[in-house]
Amino acid sequence: MSLDIHDHRAIGQRMSLFHLQDEAPGMVFWHPRGFALYRAVEEHIRRRVAEDGYQEVRTPQLIDRALWEASGHWVNFAEHMYQVRDGDRVMAMKPVNCPGHGQIFQRSAPSYRDLPMRLAEFGSCHRNEPSGVLHGLLRVRNFVQDDAHIFCAEEQIGGEIRRFCHLLRRVYRDFGFDSMLVRFSSRPAVRAGSDEVWDRAEAMLRACAVEAELGELEPQPGQGAFYGPKLEFVLRDVHGRAWSCGTIQLDMVLPERLGLHYIDARGERVRPVMLHRAVLGSLERFVGVLLEHHHGVLPLWLAPEQVVIASIAEDQRAYAEEIGRRLQARGARVVLDVEGSTIARKVALAHERGVPRFWAIGRREAEARSVAIRSERGSRVVPLEEAIEALVAEGSAPP
Helix, strand or coil, rough: CCCCCCCCCHHHCCCCCEEEEEEEEEECCECCHHHHHHHHHHHHHHHHHHHHCCECCCCCCEEEEEHHHHHHHHHHHHCCCEEEEEEEEEEECCCCCEEEEEEEECCCCHHHHHHCEEEEEEEEECCCCHHHHCCCCCEEEEEEEEEEEEEHHHHHHHEEEEEEEEHHHHHHHHCCCCCCCEEEEEECCCCCHHHHHHHHHHHHHHHHHHCCCCCEEEEHHHHHCEEEEEEEEEEEEECCCCEEEEEEEEEEEEEEECCCEEEEECCCCCCCEEEEEEEEEEEHHHHHHHHHHHCCCCCCCCCCEEEEEEEHHHHHHHHHHHHHHHHCCCCCCCCEECCCHHHHHHHHHHHHHHCCCEEECHHHHHHCCCCEEECCCCEEEEHHHHHHHHHHCCCCCCC
């Protein structure tokens, strides 16, 4: 099958980022260069989430059927869950993280003073998607979510949703997305909870969307989760295509099903509200969207390899290696190309791999302790210290 050159699968092949194969359908083999990109994305959203007051947790991959029955996922989602037998017990690989986060919340014996409690997890999930819908990184069976759940009192819902929308806008700008569409997904035909609970949840979520200044909402009747309505955040890429990424869901059902409570100021038990939210959604999918949005020419801070340091002759190898060590010590991702090949060939290889910076080292550069920075506009010679500081500054993640 011939792929368009801007398809993320073609980009991934050209840049040696990842591959998929029949022995693990819908599951990604990340190559070193691809995993460097993946980690850059993960580390950035992890930093943003920590700055926003979330505590990171980790929950088990394999959980007894009883908890999935209690949450309602077994009835509503069992056909998409990978099941494993442990003697007489039936276990399931987690397709979502929310029941596990509910267990951590309740074991914390929270009071109203602990709210809102924001629990985040880069949770590896498995969903048994039909083979016919699998599509590169965009639709897989094993993926990691930048998932989180906010446990709060009803009066805190508006503030938490506004806070989340601020975080989401900031992160999308970091990755180069300026256009966003918001969809409102209402109650599905098959759901948990009474109509009264759904009426309240939908009314509150609509009101919060207005307070957060999200603009006009595109309706998606019947597309909510089985436990609550949701806002879905859709990115527009450079081609004008829509990609569903972030989401926030208002859930007044699972806290009841899981028996969650906190102690209020009067010493009484009260049900929390649970907000399910993700900014990027599936990290695998978001990397695919990023690759297509940027045509594989990623911003310097995201590039798997940020700079090639290429020597012209064997005499410059030691100087090139010194530069590489110094840049790596400053956190830069460096490729040394010191083998016997022409500079033209080295430039072509760097371009094919999507490396945004190319430094050439010849006899004059080695003697003057400088580098020749090559670009489409030609070559300019820069003192080494100046070049290092500029690359490190430009190659750092957005502050």
